[in-house]
Amino acid sequence: MALNDCCIWGCAKAPQLGMANFHPDSSRLSVNLKQGTEKWCKRECCCLRAVSGFESSGDADRIRVQPSVLLEGFHKDANIINKQLRGNDLCSSDRSKLRVAYKGLPGAYGEDAALKAYPNCETVPCLDFETAFKCVESWLVDKAVVPIESCIAGSIHRNYDLLIRHNLHIVGELHLLIKHCLLGHKGVRKEHLTSVISHPQALVQCETMLTDLGVTNIAVDDTAAAARAVALDGRRDIGAIASSRAAQLYGLHILAEAIQDDDVNVTRFLILARDPIIPGTDRPYKTSIVFSLDEDPSVLFRALGAFALRNINLSKIESRPLKHCPLSAVDDSKEGSAESFKYLLYIDFEASLARAAQK
Numbered sequence: 001m002a003l004n005d006c007c008i009w010g011c012a013k014a015p016q017l018g019m020a021n022f023h024p025d026s027s028r029l030s031v032n033l034k035q036g037t038e039k040w041c042k043r044e045c046c047c048l049r050a051v052s053g054f055e056s057s058g059d060a061d062r063i064r065v066q067p068s069v070l071l072e073g074f075h076k077d078a079n080i081i082n083k084q085l086r087g088n089d090l091c092s093s094d095r096s097k098l099r100v101a102y103k104g105l106p107g108a109y110g111e112d113a114a115l116k117a118y119p120n121c122e123t124v125p126c127l128d129f130e131t132a133f134k135c136v137e138s139w140l141v142d143k144a145v146v147p148i149e150s151c152i153a154g155s156i157h158r159n160y161d162l163l164i165r166h167n168l169h170i171v172g173e174l175h176l177l178i179k180h181c182l183l184g185h186k187g188v189r190k191e192h193l194t195s196v197i198s199h200p201q202a203l204v205q206c207e208t209m210l211t212d213l214g215v216t217n218i219a220v221d222d223t224a225a226a227a228r229a230v231a232l233d234g235r236r237d238i239g240a241i242a243s244s245r246a247a248q249l250y251g252l253h254i255l256a257e258a259i260q261d262d263d264v265n266v267t268r269f270l271i272l273a274r275d276p277i278i279p280g281t282d283r284p285y286k287t288s289i290v291f292s293l294d295e296d297p298s299v300l301f302r303a304l305g306a307f308a309l310r311n312i313n314l315s316k317i318e319s320r321p322l323k324h325c326p327l328s329a330v331d332d333s334k335e336g337s338a339e340s341f342k343y344l345l346y347i348d349f350e351a352s353l354a355r356a357a358q359k
């Protein structure tokens with residue numbers, strides 16, 4: 001793996017701490033920290049993100065670091081986030097504020113969603129969605145805000161799978177209008193670009209413009225990471241798709257605005273918490289359930305009919321593979337059987353569980 005020019009990032013208050021280079025031959029990492037951050041880094045674990053010049057995915061947890069190196073280790077687990085949060089504390093985090101985890105760097109849409117849901121909250125950036133889930137479970141934060149579907153690009157399957165694996169409750173949802181911008185260095189015109197970096201969902205949402213420009217698409221973990229990669233790299237032929245807030249945060253210029261395929265580009269985010277809300281009948285409620293079905297020709301019809309008979313609107317149906325369900329051995333003569341494909345059905349319906357309890 002060749003991984004160079006990593007950016008070291010720490011807590012929200014000190015997101016960018018310096019640069020690092022990984023030397024595959026010696027498995028060593030050389031680190032150049034920004035002045036003033038060295039002490040902080042020695043005390044707290046930081047996370048590494050590949051921002052440019054990487055050939056493989058460059059996941060931080062795959063880098064083996066010698067113990068002698070300043071930084072202690074790189075894992076995607078809650079302990080590290082714990083340390084990051086303690087880092088936040090060192091940076092005078094206000095403990096009276098609600099803490100809300102989101103995936104990505106400061107300036108990602110997840111952070112916009114967290115601030116829309118809780119305007120005075122302290123937003124806590126996480127390496128990935130699973131870390132955001134774990135942070136809530138382990139009481140490191142109060143809530144997590146994660147995207148579940150885009151009206152242009154569709155469902156975010158990873159979060160459907162994580163909902164099943166973690167013991168959290170959906171306590172709310174919000175719709176965020178996403179206005180993507182094409183970002184680049186000062187003086188660059190969009191016609192100068194040869195590559196554009198962004199989150200895969202954002203690349204899909206702006207497919208028409210990207211095809212017209214004839215650029216190479218490069219996928220990274222989140223839109224803010226894309227903006228920061230372009231800012232740090234310095235190459236003038238690479239652009240990023242991200243928000244106008246990310247442009248401001250990372251000192252980039254907006255080359256084009258509202259570049260998504262469809263003016264109406266909404267992403268639905270879920271708000272997750274350790275405790276459920278008590279459903280009432282005072283206002284419209286939505287309920288999410290997940291189940292699997294036995295094999296029977298009429299079983300899906302009957303399951304959905306239960307809602308139709310009660311005049312309950314279904315707002316979303318999603319199916320995901322039932323993982324950890326051993327695949328039946330299939331010999332070639334049978335060409336695969338239905339047994340090999342079992343599903344979980346996720347249904348959102350527009351009714352409160354309190355209503356069911358009244359019946």
Ligand SMILES: O=C(O)C(=O)C[C@]1(C(=O)O)C=C[C@@H](O)C=C1
Pocket residue numbers: 103104107108109110111147150156178199201202221222223224267
């Ligand atoms: O990359 C980001 O900024 C995110 O918050 C992630 C994400 C997503 O996962 O769908 C959120 C909203 C946009 O649809 C694009 C990307």
